[in-house]
Amino acid sequence: MPPEYKLELVCPAGSLPALKVAVDNGADSVYIGFRDDTNARNFTGLNFDMDSARAGVEYAHAKGAKVFLALNTYPQAHGWERWKRAIDGAAGNGMDAIILADPGLMQYAMKTHPQLHLHLSVQGSATNYEAINFYHEYFGIKRAVLPRVLSFAQVEELSAGTPVELELFGFGGLCVMVEGRCSLSSYVTGESPNNCGVCSPPKAVRWQKNAAGLESRLNGVLIDRYADNENAGYPTLCKGRFEVEGETYYTMEEPTSLNTLELLPELLRVKIRGLKIEGRQRSPAYVGQVTRVWREAIDQCVKNPKGFSVKPAWTAELSKVSEGQQHTLGAYHRPWK
Amino acid sequence: MKLALGPSLYYWTREKLREFYEEIAAAPVDIVYLGETVCSRRHIMRLQDWLEVAKMLAAAGKEVVLSTLTLIESESDLKSLRRITENGEFAVEANDMGAVHLMANRLPFIAGPCLNIYNPQTLHLIASLGARRWVMPVEMSHKALLPLQQSRPTGMETEVFSYGRLPLAFSSRCFTARFHNLPKDDCRFLCIDDPDGKTMHTREGKPFLVINGIQTQSALMYNLLGDMDSLRNGGVNVMRISPQSKHTAEIVRLFRDCMEQRISPEIAMRQMAQVMPEAACNGYWHGNPGMGQKVSTCAMQQE
The missing domain is CATH 3.20.20.70 (Aldolase class I)
Structure with a gap:
């Protein structure tokens, strides 16, 4: 120093x-x-x-x-x-x-x-x-x-x-993952931080309102679903809610x-x-x-x-x-x- | 082309490991990578135990490589790393630049899939430090690989992750412990109950990812069996199969049969479908999202 x-x-x-x-x-x-x-x-x-x-x-x-x-x-x-x-x-x-x-x-x-x-x-x-x-x-x-x-x-x-x-x-x-060692985004969208400088890119995001609630999707993959009383967040894919053995929760990290x-x-x-x-x-x-x-x-x-x-x-x-x-x-x- | 078996990414019991590698000793695979690459807390196998497995496999005619941990965070992780790089007998796969630093200009090594070698300049650099083989990053496509192959340093072998759940991400957080509402420091090593990880489904029930301690994998099985011709034509030397708790030896045999043109990729794919835990994907190889599946036209023609 x-x-x-x-x-x-x-x-x-x-x-x-x-x-x-x-x-x-x-x-x-x-x-x-x-x-x-x-x-x-x-x-x-x-x-x-x-x-x-x-x-x-x-x-x-x-x-x-x-x-x-x-x-x-x-x-x-x-x-x-x-x-x-x-x-x-x-x-x-x-x-x-x-x-x-x-x-x-x-x-x-x-x-x-x-x-x-x-x-x-x-x-x-x-x-x-x-x-x-x-x-x-x-x-x-x-x-x-x-x-x-x-x-x-x-x-x-x-x-x-x-x-x-x-x-x-x-x-x-x-970032929940080690930066430079995460390909989750390219697995779903084809574009990753390493190669394209983006994670969960906006162009792959779709919002849909239906009977089940407001849904956020990334290249078709359901990242989260919100009830009327919940605040919807950007669908960064490590901050979605998924189901593991019958439990639905923020499996990786909360927003x-x-x-x-x-x-x-x-x-x-x-x-x-x-x-x-x-x-x-x-x-x-x-x-x-x-x-x-x-x-x-x-x-x-x-x-x-x-x-x-x-x-x-x-x-x-x-x-x-x-x-x-x-x-x-x-x-x-x-x-x- | 040669066939390699990657390191087991899961936490298996000693008994399971012993049975597994005894079966592998008799399986038609040329190279076997051994060691804990995911979590530094997993301790069932010490280096001495891995060396015994390594000797057994070497006696069976396999080329054995010791793989290092991917996420190295502490002095004690570095101590374990040095014991591997200084083992004096077996080649080492470096999965972190810290490992490269310890091996550089000392011993030939294998550059693992997490070193982010994406261009000819970096490949030449890593070769100049002593790498004799490199494993392509999983998200790289056939097309992006070609320029690296065309200007490949002399003597450098190229290996491609060709079968198994894709290791997509590493965190310092343990997602298995999080599932159990336990802190990582008190994880009780519960990942030993999941010999193939825990599948994470979307809220509409589709298998999406797999939790394996601090690692996140694809739920779909990356499978380049049907793309073998393009790997061969692209000058790939080694195809890597990643272990699953069941049917790995069978998968190895199907790849070998296909490689030696005893059966067509189409037939092999059909037989493999019986023993694959999820559907196949090969998107990365074709420059698409990794989860995509493109049926190779070569495979169709051979049928």
């Missing part, structure tokens, strides 16, 4: 307005993606082209913030040139780091643009220091984003075994958001370098609201880690934008597993 340790607040932006809102509300870094399948939030109407990316970098740099570019899907042979161009583009317009998962791309980036800082994406599925040190030894990665599967005790143990900076997800949508506000003193103690907010697909309003709360919480915790407590107003503010209006510590809190 560098002598001047600081926990960076890393915020999502799916558009230039969202990037500006993040920077204005106190993000230390903003991560963005290009407008195609080179990143894991490949949604219609979202993301940046080269010009808006350059404008975003200029805006952030002028205000002392950094910009990271997510190129965190796995290119297949036919798409290789597009991913390569994206890396060249990032190097050309002053990105502070690129976030990669594919080892072949890392090798290309390291050889072609040795000055570029490389971060290992959460999609790289590195859950132990031997894996992280592999990417460090062969590609010189500066930072690794950890999959949302480790308990905090495991995170601490891991951090002792690597010189690489660590970034953790602190808030937002919760819920990750929220680790209460872990902040621990993150600082272990010198976690990045606190990542999920949600490049969300609106600038979401980005502004969440960034503001986390900025305030981090600043208070840095000032007085021992006396830190989560303000009810922060939780209330975050609940407004949470999936299913529920929060969880996820795997950081061991009993979740």
Whole structure:
């Protein structure tokens, strides 16, 4: 760790307005993606082209913030040139780091643009220091984003075994599965996070109202069915209700958001370098609201880690934008597993 | 082409494992992968026990490979991993980059299906680190595989997951323990009661996925028997069959008979239908959603 340790607040932006809102509300870094399948939030109407990316970098740099570019899907042979161009583009317009998962791309980036800082994406599925040190030894990665599967005790143990900076997800949508090791979406729809940068893509979703209730389907597969008094959620397929041996329940996970506000003193103690907010697909309003709360919480915790407590107003503010209006510590809190 | 038996993905009793691998020793399979790849809490078999099975199978003429855990989270998981990579006798299938790190430039290894090798550049990189065989990611199609085959590093063998419930996802959460309302740390190892996992149905009763501890599998049986010609023509060296608690040796024999053209894929598929626990799917291979099933025209013509 560098002598001047600081926990960076890393915020999502799916558009230039969202990037500006993040920077204005106190993000230390903003991560963005290009407008195609080179990143894991490949949604219609979202993301940046080269010009808006350059404008975003200029805006952030002028205000002392950094910009990271997510190129965190796995290119297949036919798409290789597009991913390569994206890396060249990032190097050309002053990105502070690129976030990669594919080892072949890392090798290309390291050889072609040795000055570029490389971060290992959460999609790289590195859950132990031997894996992280592999990417460090062969590609010189500066930072690794950890999959949302480790308990905090495991995170601490891991951090002792690597010189690489660590970034953790602190808030937002919760992947139940190890990122980079989930093909559920492509099993049903043909498109997965690894190859297409999408999970349970909107184009495969159908809503149907019938006598049994409101049904959500993904490429024809019934993901959930809602009674009139229930709130219907987006049919992410690991958050549907299914039946096992006569019991119907959320077999994998309830619709819920990750929220680790209460872990902040621990993150600082272990010198976690990045606190990542999920949600490049969300609106600038979401980005502004969440960034503001986390900025305030981090600043208070840095000032007085021992006396830190989560303000009810922060939780209330975050609940407004949470999936299913529920929060969880996820795997950081061991009993979740 | 060679036939491989993948690691058993379920938690079986010692007795079941012993019977199973004794049957496999006599079955027409060339390569056998052994070891616990799903859950670090499963402890019935220690490395020493797996090595005994490995020796028995090697004596029966099989190529034996020790497979490593897919999700490595703790120092104790790493200790178990190092014991496997340093076993000194049998080849190792690396299922995590941590395992690759321990094997790289030391010993030849097999790059497992979860390493996300999707392009020629990554395949060359993994070859330069010492991989001599790689297992294609399950969601990859025939068409996407071709460029990797065309520029394949010298000496590299390609293996394709060809039969069984697709290992689709890994979590740190145990879904079997969740079913029983137990925390993972007190799971009571109840997955031992489900030798083929627990089927998860949609709310309209269709078999959808299978829960196997922290792993989620397809309920449908991935089956590329009818696509064998396209695998062969595509230069695939090894077809992998994933163990089920029943009829695995029979499945192996049908694949072998088909491979050696003693019976047509069409007839083999019909016989296999009798012993498959669910319907077949092969969508991934054809570039479709994995759950899809496309009847191969080659298989029809041979009939």
